[in-house]
Amino acid sequence: MNHGRLRLTGTGITTPDTVITSTEAILRDYLVGQEWLRERGIEAEPQLAYLPDCFGHSPALPSILQALGFDLAAVTRIDGMYFVGSDLQRESDFPLPGSSAARLTELGTNAFRWRAPDGAEVLCHWNAFTYFQGDMLAHAGIIRWMGMAFGIPWRTPSAVAKRVDGLVEQLRPLSLTPYLFCPIGCDFNGPIDGLVDLLDRHNERYFERTGVWVVNAAMEDYLQLVGFHRGSLPVVDLDPNPYWMGFYGSRPEIKRRYNALVYKLLQTEQRAVSASLSATSARPPGIQAATRRDLSAAWDVTIVANHHDFITGTSPDRVWLQEQRPWLALAETHTDRAMQSLAGEPGDAPSAAPTGVPVVARTPKWRRRGDEVEVTTPYYRLVLSERQGGAMVSYRPAVGAPSDGNGQPSGQEAPVDYGPELLAGPANDLVGYADSGGLWRMGHEYRGGKLVERHGARHERATIEVQPRSGELVVHVAGTLAGQSSRRTLWLSGASPVIPMRLEGVAGRRLTVTCRFPTVLQAEQLTMDVPGGVVDRPRRKLYEPTFWPARSFAHLQGDNSHGLAVFLGGPASAALRDDGTLEWMALRNAPRERAFGLVPLPAHPATGTDPERQSFHYAIWFTPPGSFLDHGLPQLVRRELWPRWHAPQAQGLASRPEAAVVLDRDDVLLAALKPADRGAGLIARLYALAPGPEQARLSVPARPVRKATLCDARERDRGALEVRDGAVSVPLDRAIQTVRLSF
Numbered sequence: 222m223n224h225g226r227l228r229l230t231g232t233g234i235t236t237p238d239t240v241i242t243s244t245e246a247i248l249r250d251y252l253v254g255q256e257w258l259r260e261r262g263i264e265a266e267p268q269l270a271y272l273p274d275c276f277g278h279s280p281a282l283p284s285i286l287q288a289l290g291f292d293l294a295a296v297t298r299i300d301g302m303y304f305v306g307s308d309l310q311r312e313s314d315f316p317l318p319g320s321s322a323a324r325l326t327e328l329g330t331n332a333f334r335w336r337a338p339d340g341a342e343v344l345c346h347w348n349a350f351t352y353f354q355g356d357m358l359a360h361a362g363i364i365r366w367m368g369m370a371f372g373i374p375w376r377t378p379s380a381v382a383k384r385v386d387g388l389v390e391q392l393r394p395l396s397l398t399p400y401l402f403c404p405i406g407c408d409f410n411g412p413i414d415g416l417v418d419l420l421d422r423h424n425e426r427y428f429e430r431t432g433v434w435v436v437n438a439a440m441e442d443y444l445q446l447v448g449f450h451r452g453s454l455p456v457v458d459l460d461p462n463p464y465w466m467g468f469y470g471s472r473p474e475i476k477r478r479y480n481a482l483v484y485k486l487l488q489t490e491q492r493a494v495s496a497s498l499s500a501t502s503a504r505p506p507g508i509q510a511a512t513r514r515d516l517s518a519a520w521d522v523t524i525v526a527n528h529h530d531f532i533t534g535t536s537p538d539r540v541w542l543q544e545q546r547p548w549l550a551l552a553e554t555h556t557d558r559a560m561q562s563l564a565g566e567p568g569d570a571p572s573a574a575p576t577g578v579p580v581v582a583r584t585p586k587w588r589r590r591g592d593e594v595e596v597t598t599p600y601y602r603l604v605l606s607e608r609q610g611g612a613m614v615s616y617r618p619a620v621g622a623p624s625d626g627n628g629q630p631s632g633q634e635a636p637v638d639y640g641p642e643l644l645a646g647p648a649n650d651l652v653g654y655a656d657s658g659g660l661w662r663m664g665h666e667y668r669g670g671k672l673v674e675r676h677g678a679r680h681e682r683a684t685i686e687v688q689p690r691s692g693e694l695v696v697h698v699a700g701t702l703a704g705q706s707s708r709r710t711l712w713l714s715g716a717s718p719v720i721p722m723r724l725e726g727v728a729g730r731r732l733t734v735t736c737r738f739p740t741v742l743q744a745e746q747l748t749m750d751v752p753g754g755v756v757d758r759p760r761r762k763l764y765e766p767t768f769w770p771a772r773s774f775a776h777l778q779g780d781n782s783h784g785l786a787v788f789l790g791g792p793a794s795a796a797l798r799d800d801g802t803l804e805w806m807a808l809r810n811a812p813r814e815r816a817f818g819l820v821p822l823p824a825h826p827a828t829g830t831d832p833e834r835q836s837f838h839y840a841i842w843f844t845p846p847g848s849f850l851d852h853g854l855p856q857l858v859r860r861e862l863w864p865r866w867h868a869p870q871a872q873g874l875a876s877r878p879e880a881a882v883v884l885d886r887d888d889v890l891l892a893a894l895k896p897a898d899r900g901a902g903l904i905a906r907l908y909a910l911a912p913g914p915e916q917a918r919l920s921v922p923a924r925p926v927r928k929a930t931l932c933d934a935r936e937r938d939r940g941a942l943e944v945r946d947g948a949v950s951v952p953l954d955r956a957i958q959t960v961r962l963s964f
Contacts, residue, residue, distance in 0.1 A: 223262075228265075231254075234525065235527050236273070236529060237250050238276070239272070241792075244753055245892055246524060247285055252934060252935050253521075266935070267291070269291065269440060270295075271440055273295065275297075276298055278299070278461050278462070279754075280338065280462070280756050281752060282294070285957065287341040290934070292344060294345040299459070301763065302322035303316070304351060305351060308668055310668045325347060325349070328455050332347075333454050335458075338755070342456070346440065350391055352404045352407070354391070357372065358413060359381060360373065376419065381423055400443055420436065462770065463764065463769065466770075467809070470808070471535060476534070476792045476793070477790065477791035477838075480790065480867060483523060486516060486523060486556055489516060493509070493516075494507070494508065505901075512562045515556070515558050516559050519556040533661075534829065535661055538828065541829065583715030584693065585713050585715050587687055587689075592607040593605065593607070593614070594687060598619075600717070601616060602615070602617045603616045609647045609650075609679045610651070610680065610681050611678065615642060616644050617641065617643065620640045642741065643785075644740060645741050649709065650677060651700075652734065652736075652804065653676030653703045653734050654674055656733040657814065663764075663768075677702075678700050685698055692716055694712075705729055708725045723836060724736065725836045731811055732809075733808070733811060734806075736807050737802060737803075738804065742801045746797075747775050748848070749776065755855075760798075766798060766804070767797075768805075771789065773789060773790075775789075775795040777797060777801075777803055784847075785842070785844070786842045787805060790837070790838030790863070791807075792809075807839070808831075813825070850911055855908075881923065883922060888911045889953065890910065892906040892957075899935070902963040904961060906957065908957060909956050912954060916953060921962065929943075929951075930942060931960060931961075
């Protein structure tokens with residue numbers, strides 16, 4: 222390999238999903254893989270990230286890849302493209318109008334400069350005709366797939382020449398450069414026997430006639446050649462979603478446990494490093510050996526869970542039950558043991574509330590009025606109805622709530638006036654859709670499928686129980702949906718406008734359950750966090766409803782004085798309707814795609830059932846005017862909701878270990894603090910929520926920083942940073958920055 226005879230397409234342990242996974246877990250995937258190579262004397266440090274089979278991609282993928290030091294990328298599955306065996310429509314019906322595939326086809330290129338919202342850019346190739354376009358080069362028949370050939374070998378010069386001519390004819394309309402790339406290699410297929418000899422023979426016989434020279438080469442070779450024509454390629458701000466939407470909600474238990482694992486691992490790493498920084502010994506800061514072993518073992522599983530057939534929930538039942546679920550349990554054991562090893566370390570203290578979120582607790586007032594429960598707080602008045610399934614039937618925000626001038630209650634009781642009604646119908650309603658889809662897609666994404674609303678909790682009477690606690694009311698709503706019992710719990714606080722909630726329930730077979738909030742708010746787009754950044758997305762693309770994947774929040778900013786933020790702790794995807802209704806997937810049990818109620822689709826053979834009782838954490842906040850940055854939505858998720866949802870047993874540990882590192886900007890988050898895997902010192906990863914030409918000042922109160930280096934996420938040094946008075950100046954020109962700190 223060190224002599225170039227074997228080429229790597231990236232350094233990932235997996236080919237990770239980049240739509241619903243954690244940004245930090247993706248970075249670790251490629252870091253751990255690079256270190257595995259380095260530890261074995263393999264010098265390769267690829268520039269290319271090849272993601273041929275992922276089901277869509279984050280629109281901020283270039284930010285992630287540039288943060289890792291990759292400047293080349295290749296993908297296949299983007300929204301609106303044709304893929305063999307996936308649909309009963311004709312190939313000529315594709316690409317779908319309004320899709321990413323249609324956009325690139327109109328531009329006449331499958332090579333382009335993909336630019337992320339923060340300006341990061343990679344040179345990217347799209348396999349427009351699948352990632353196994355050339356697998357039948359030496360066969361006559363239909364397809365080679367999963368190690369089987371649906372055809373016979375056909376290796377005569379004329380047969381191979383005919384195949385080559387056909388491939389060139391396909392590819393030429395999408396090339397703005399002299400180079401064409403034909404991928405070979407469907408899942409589990411072996412190589413084409415004697416491929417190099419076949420190509421040499423073809424060139425000798427046909428080059429003079431065709432002018433096409435065929436080479437067996439790597440994707441990286443091709444993109445380096447295309448790079449000489451970079452100036453002639455279009456710059457595209459691509460959001461290649463929704464490719465498929467069903468997997469956003471398939472096997473919700475995987476998403477919930479994965480999110481909890483990543484959160485606890487990052488918190489434990491940061492907490493362990495914080496403890497060593499505050500220690501009085503002169504030893505370099507780090508993590509004790511036993512704790513580090515547990516963290517490493519847990520990260521190994523979490524990284525494997527990034528795989529585009531793991532976190533997505535698209536593996537068959539036997540794989541989920543016999544392999545993936547036990548792996549997650551093992552990772553949780555290692556993580557919890559690492560967390561417990563830190564109990565009693567210096568710095569264990571409760572967290573402070575984030576800026577702008579009140580800390581003075583007043584128990585909300587409540588009363589029953591017939592079959593309704595009314596609750597009033599300094600921030601809202603809401604009404605829940607037993608007759609309408611426990612739904613919210615009214616929500617009115619407070620007007621001019623008492624304040625101490627910092628957005629916090631003054632602590633004095635005062636009359637509260639409430640503003641206009643923000644709900645347009647029963648909210649926090651559970652909706653059951655009959656879904657003919659499967660693990661990958663919802664029923665309305667393909668010809669002959671269906672996604673039809675059949676059930677609503679609002680149509681069934683529910684029981685509401687209110688339990689007053691210090692500073693809050695815990696409200697339990699017991700009801701039914703499609704013959705299955707459900708339980709929604711709401712925590713209504715006198716100290717915060719945010720309402721955390723939990724759903725416990727079962728999705729019946731071939732049912733997708735959403736949570737629905739009809740509002741009077743009108744907007745054309747949703748703002749949401751995605752791996753690598755924050756993006757705005759239109760209300761509709763290709764399908765109605767269009768569910769958009771998020772990491773943790775989606776924000777609808779209405780055209781009047783309010784918005785609605787929803788925070789999602791497990792499966793995270795939201796759809797915005799024309800009438801201002803926001804809904805998100807909560808539970809799903811759609812085993813396998815069927816067209817016209819009967820026909821299975823060959824490209825999606827796996828079957829997966831999910832009949833167990835599930836829990837789903839979420840929260841809502843009717844926000845005042847302003848953007849997600851104005852309201853600190855990412856900070857609120859990290860500091861208040863994730864600890865509550867993902868690590869309630871660890872509340873004794875500091876929930877803000879980032880206090881070990883101080884940043885002078887609220888719009889920059891400390892995403893990770895860890896010992897370096899490559900080189901010496903500590904690695905601090907920063908996420909800039911509003912990247913630009915400014916800088917952030919980073920300091921470590923316990924120990925002045927002696928030296929700082931800007932790195933990529935594979936921990937390769939890129940340049941020295943200015944250190945003055947023990948603090949570091951970090952550029953914020955990109956969403957993700959990695960810094961090596963030495964003390």
